[in-house]
Amino acid sequence: MKLPSKPSRTTEANPKRGYTIQAVVRAASILNAFQSTSEVLDLRVVASRVGLHKATTFRLLETLVETHLLERAGKQGYRCCVQLARNKRYRIGYGSQTSLLPFTAAVSDGLVVAANNANIDLLVLNNALSPRVALQNADTFVSEKVDLVIDSQINVGIAAQIAVKFAAARIPFIAIDIPHPGAIYFGADNYKAGRMAGRHLAKWATKNWKNGPEQIILLGVDAAGPLLNARLSGVLDGIHEVSPTAHRIPTHHYDTKGGQFEATLDVVRRHIRRRAPERALIGAVNDSTALAALQAFREAGIERNCAIAGQDGSLAAREELRRRSSRLICSVAYFPETYGEQLIRLALDVLKHKPVAPAVFVQHELLTPQNVDKIYPNDTWMKSSPESI
Structure with a gap:
């Protein structure tokens, strides 16, 4: 006769301890x-x-x-009110696009604060708008064995190379503004934002110029590929949507070498000398290029011959929108000051293997002289002086 076996101490997984409250x-x-x-x-x-x-x-x-x-x-x-000890302190690599653009600086500042609040080690490297440096930084992130990378680099030509490096090291990564193979995209719906600006430009021209615009100037970042310049495609389509005859207006597209102020200033100065614009609608890829175009027209004494739409909603652009009779007539705000907390929350979801969307689009809103104080009522409290033109 087979005797019943004694119950095993391991038959119950994770038994409750009698003194647990x-x-x-x-x-x-x-x-x-x-x-x-x-x-x-x-x-x-x-x-x-x-x-x-x-x-x-x-x-x-x-x-x-x-x-x-x-x-x-x-x-x-x-x-x-208490900082709890976690089982693992994550280490995240952040490749900043550049230290020269106000938008990127706002993203970096917010990310550093959010990482610190979340008890995360953040390894910050500057991609410096350079494909060579961005590739070197990717190698550094791999050698440092970070848990995840948040990368902000605009050279679409090396996106696949960076993706291969992180994939081989099994490091998940989030790409800001420019999609990379295998990365989670975080950034704007660029075409939608551009179309918003283009429609406003066309409506402004209809109201203020009896004969309408006689030329359109688009200031882009060609190294970033079609996605970032989709802002300019949106601008053009927005203009055509409001002004069906605008497709007959000459359009001039210029590269601004990464969206930098000085490069754009030189480009627009040359355009003014060659084309002598009388009524130019200008769609800029960011606020730095928009403000550079405005300075070129202003120093030539023909500011009233242009109307400019920027992108980013930077502090300098907001101050310019408040200036009476300025021909920067709008900027699309992306609120980069909110990116840091959103990115850290997304990164933690990825690291904890929670389901995440392949693309996370940020909020954007059209800023004009009429609504800038409502959307950014606290600008006057800020201690830092806005960039001057």
Whole structure:
């Protein structure tokens, strides 16, 4: 007769320990729901993250507030007051596009702050608008064995080479503004943003120029390939949409060597000397090129012969929009000051193997002299002086 076997001590996976206090376990799960001390969560989000009923979650939240481990943030939000030790401190590589453009500087500043708040080590390298440097930096990220890379480089010709390096090292990466094979794209819907600016340019010309524009100038970044210059395609289509006869107007496209101010200034100066524009609509790939074009027309004494649309919504562009009678008539804002927190949140989702979309599009909004103070009411509080023209 076969005797029954004794129960094995390993038959029950993860047995509960008799002295575990479930209320403490639940409170700890609430604290662990916060990824950093800067993150503000409402009741619904916390309950979803910890998998508890809202009523139970609410009681735990309020208890943790009373014990000063959490604090209330606004009417319905909560913020963690303690920096919890995590099982792993992630290390992320960030390849900055350049230190010369205000937009990129705003992205970099926000990313450094967000990484620090999330207890992440951030290795920052400057791609310097150079394909050679960007490739070297990719090698550095691989040799440093970072957990993930956030790359902002505009030379589409080396995108595949960079992608191969990270794929071979099994390092996930996020590409800002310019798609790379195998990367998660984070950036603008460039064509939509350009079309928004183009429509505004055409409407402005219809209202202010009796005979309409006599030429169109597009200032692009050819090294970035078709995606970034899709802003200019959008500008042109937006103009044609509002002014069906605009397709007969001569259009001049110029490369600005990475969207830099000085290079654009030289280009537009030469154009003014050769073409003597009387009514020129100008679509610029970013605010640096828009402001450079404005300076070229202004120093030639013919500012009233142009109307310019920028892209980025930079502080310098916002100050110019506030200037009476300026011919920078709009800029599309992308709010780069918000990129850092969004990028770190996306990076953590990737590292924790959560499902993420292959492309994350940022918010953009048309800034004009009429709405700039409403959208950016706190510019006058900023200590840094805007770039002058």
